Amino acid sequence: MNQLQSLRGMLDLLPEQTRRWQAVESVTRDHFHRAGLQEIRTPLLELTELFARGIGEATDVVGKEMYTFVDRGGRSCTLRPEGTASVVRAALQNGLLSQGPQRLWYSGPMFRYERPQAGRQRQFHQVGVEFLGVSSPRSDAEVIALAWALLADLGVQGLVLEINSLGTVEDRKNYRGELVKWLEARSEKLDDDSRKRLYTNPLRILDSKNPATKALLEDSPTLLETLSEESKARFTELQGDLKALHIPFHLNPHLVRGLDYYCHTAFEITSDQLGAQATVCGGGRYDGLVEQLGGPSTPAIGWALGMERLILVLEAAASADSSGQAARLTAATRPDLYLVNRGERAERAALVIAHQLRAAGLVVELDGSGAAFAKQFKRADRSRAPWALVIGDDEIEKGEGRLKRLKGAAPEADQTSIDQLQPLDDLIGLVRLLRD
RNA sequence: GCGAGCGUCGCCAAGUGGUUAAGGCAGCGGCUUGUGGUGCCGCCAUACGGGGGUUCGAAUCCCCUCGCUCGCCCCA
Numbered sequence: 001m002n003q004l005q006s007l008r009g010m011l012d013l014l015p016e017q018t019r020r021w022q023a024v025e026s027v028t029r030d031h032f033h034r035a036g037l038q039e040i041r042t043p044l045l046e047l048t049e050l051f052a053r054g055i056g057e058a059t060d061v062v063g064k065e066m067y068t069f070v071d072r073g074g075r076s077c078t079l080r081p082e083g084t085a086s087v088v089r090a091a092l093q094n095g096l097l098s099q100g101p102q103r104l105w106y107s108g109p110m111f112r113y114e115r116p117q118a119g120r121q122r123q124f125h126q127v128g129v130e131f132l133g134v135s136s137p138r139s140d141a142e143v144i145a146l147a148w149a150l151l152a153d154l155g156v157q158g159l160v161l162e163i164n165s166l167g168t169v170e171d172r173k174n175y176r177g178e179l180v181k182w183l184e185a186r187s188e189k190l191d192d193d194s195r196k197r198l199y200t201n202p203l204r205i206l207d208s209k210n211p212a213t214k215a216l217l218e219d220s221p222t223l224l225e226t227l228s229e230e231s232k233a234r235f236t237e238l239q240g241d242l243k244a245l246h247i248p249f250h251l252n253p254h255l256v257r258g259l260d261y262y263c264h265t266a267f268e269i270t271s272d273q274l275g276a277q278a279t280v281c282g283g284g285r286y287d288g289l290v291e292q293l294g295g296p297s298t299p300a301i302g303w304a305l306g307m308e309r310l311i312l313v314l315e316a317a318a319s320a321d322s323s324g325q326a327a328r329l330t331a332a333t334r335p336d337l338y339l340v341n342r343g344e345r346a347e348r349a350a351l352v353i354a355h356q357l358r359a360a361g362l363v364v365e366l367d368g369s370g371a372a373f374a375k376q377f378k379r380a381d382r383s384r385a386p387w388a389l390v391i392g393d394d395e396i397e398k399g400e401g402r403l404k405r406l407k408g409a410a411p412e413a414d415q416t417s418i419d420q421l422q423p424l425d426d427l428i429g430l431v432r433l434l435r436d
Numbered sequence: 437g438c439g440a441g442c443g444u445c446g447c448c449a450a451g452u453g454g455u456u457a458a459g460g461c462a463g464c465g466g467c468u469u470g471u472g473g474u475g476c477c478g479c480c481a482u483a484c485g486g487g488g489g490u491u492c493g494a495a496u497c498c499c500c501u502c503g504c505u506c507g508c509c510c511c512a
Contacts, residue, residue: 005503008503008504059510060509060510060511061510061511064437064510065510065511081511082511082512110512112510112511112512114509114510114511115437115438115507115508115509115510116504116505117505117506117507117508118505118506118507119512120510120511120512124511124512125512126512127512128512193508193509204510209508209509210508257511258510258511259511268512275506275507276506276507276508277510277511277512279511279512280512281512282511282512283512303512304512305512306511306512307512308512309512310512340472340473342472371464372466372472373472373473374468374469374472374473374474375473376472376473377472377473378473380473381473388473390472392472402472404472404473406473407473419471
């Protein structure tokens, strides 16, 4: 077949899907609004250097997953693989930081050249929160609470919050040395991947999925033990805040973040509904990033949430509980009225009536097929509208449409007998009737 | 980048070497129903992701390629 296709890992969102996305987006927007966050929109395309410096040259994201090309002006450009670096760049470029702390959110597509699998696409979508210029552990708790409450608002079930502290750069350097020493002594027990990472990115070995390595790491020195007193105190403070907020969390000393800019608080919200890519939301503190991008030393914390994964858990929640919040959010909308019409004069009249009823605020689906009534009724039932207004030439003759109950109104009952005439020049009466 | 599984009509799906590739849904055309939503008839893949090969003969076997799915890696 020579049919043109979308690029690998780049998905179309069909109307049925888009509906769910819109529901999530509107809850999200409302939620952030109530928390006093402001939306920021940045370009999809940035100078490659922004991500190289922001995320870290050595990370896999920068090293092998970016969509990078040279533009006509000879600049190296990259489709953003995440949102934080862009937000920080925009804040710096526009002088936002000199206007006090910034509480920002964003959403939109991100691009990573990876092998697609469950919950992972090459073009994927994130919604994220970034607090710039706030250093108190209180803000860590607030940011986490924001994510937690949003997910709760969406009716998503069975989520687990895991937290860890990565400490300061200093703390991590100390720990890294200790961990490498400990692992070197046991390198014959490590899997191949982990052995390779021993010198490139030893901290990542901590969240290896290899069962043998996992078992080995049970007894390894942990980052938490190595933390400075100050870092420890900070982390304890955060835990107290979370308890005060009644947000349940698990301490996971093996939780590390993939991007270089994180320090102190790191957290992930995972779902057991997702297969291998279980993280719905991940984030942490990144006090060094603003400075690294050429700005003043500025503390910051944020998270990003994967839309595709969120939709997946939302759908799982909706099918598990058909009357819950998630199901309500993902439910198909139904028209108030389906207009069945056939015959030249009837079709014109139906067009006009549909137009008028819509102006009056009703959701009206107009059958434009001109097909046999039997076919139109089938479609009318499928639309799940509770009512059909039937207009044929007879009805035009009498000036009365026939209003019929559809299966969408009450599927179990036999609706074929309910049938009433409705004057076509009394649309107000019709609207009032349908509004009940 | 590595590994495994899979690719038959818009969707679901039968068919594992042998004449014209089931069926359902959707779509289109028509008949019918004396409570217009029922019922029925017809049309809808010279074609089995693409290309090569084996064979008298392939959707069915082999090779390559593309795509999808899941896992590793990585990450949201």
